[in-house]
């Protein structure tokens with residue numbers, strides 16, 4: 001080869017090596033036994049390990065925390081099939097546990113990484129080495145996680161009634177529908193309670209709307225204290241509430257209703273000026289095969305509630 005061509009080739013190789021060293025991604029070349037042949041500046045900066053300490057050494061001995069089985073499963077097809085593989089931070093947040101110091105994404109305790117593993121062919125066309133490329137994707141990952149979290153919070157907020165912290169009517173009705181379908185499929189018992197505060201208009205008229213709101217809040221608090229984790233309680237209307245008692249028969253439902261009724265009756269609701277006592281009326285209905293829709297289920301519980309209103313209030317009634 002003429003000198004000029006050789007010089008030009010050497011220059012190209014020299015430049016390429018410069019680029020490999022300074023590029024802002026991690027580059028690691030390994031042989032068939034996972035011994036390291038190339039370790040660029042990015043890997044040195046983030047691991048604190050210098051090339052002289054890693055070259056010709058086995059990557060699993062140098063980094064005992066590497067998920068060895070998983071990593072081998074990713075690399076073996078690259079050796080055997082001569083095709084590249086990729087891993088993303090969503091599958092596994094990182095391969096190398098590198099600290100992360102960026103001020104903007106300061107919430108990240110480590111560097112999130114995507115990785116690519118490329119086959120490197122020898123002169124006979126066999127894959128003698130693989131090249132692992134490590135990308136720092138912390139900014140993307142942190143933003144995406146923050147977005148997911150914000151969406152979850154928004155979703156939770158859109159399900160909750162602001163005044164009572166119970167489910168709002170829309171979300172509660174979705175649950176009623178689900179419970180109805182569950183009964184249809186598995187015949188697991190479920191009991192519905194609809195209740196409202198007696199003579200609530202009078203509370204508003206006598207003490208004002210703010211006190212009325214406080215009464216609604218404190219009755220909701222009584223309800224929350226009675227609930228099991230599987231019960232689903234919502235604010236159905238102004239001073240009307242719905243409770244779905246899962247895996248509960250009419251007998252259990254009536255027990256719950258009476259317990260709640262007594263708790264509210266005994267509660268002294270403290271307002272700025274005085275104590276107020278209120279009572280509630282409750283309609284109870286266990287789901288049965290002849291109830292064809294959830295609307296029918298609601299109407300039956302409502303008829304129980306209506307019966308209580310007609311017969312003196314401060315009581316609970318099963319219907320049918």
Ligand SMILES: Nc1nc2c(ncn2[C@@H]2O[C@H](COP(=O)(O)OP(=O)(O)OP(=O)(O)O)[C@@H](O)[C@H]2O)c(=O)[nH]1
Nearest residue numbers: 196197198199200201202204209212213238239309
């Ligand atoms: N303070 C307050 N009042 C509300 C709210 N939502 C509905 N109300 C009031 O609740 C009252 C309900 O009155 P009614 O439906 O006549 O029932 P009631 O006076 O409780 O009588 P019975 O149910 O028959 O015992 C109305 O005056 C509504 O304005 C609310 O969020 N806050």
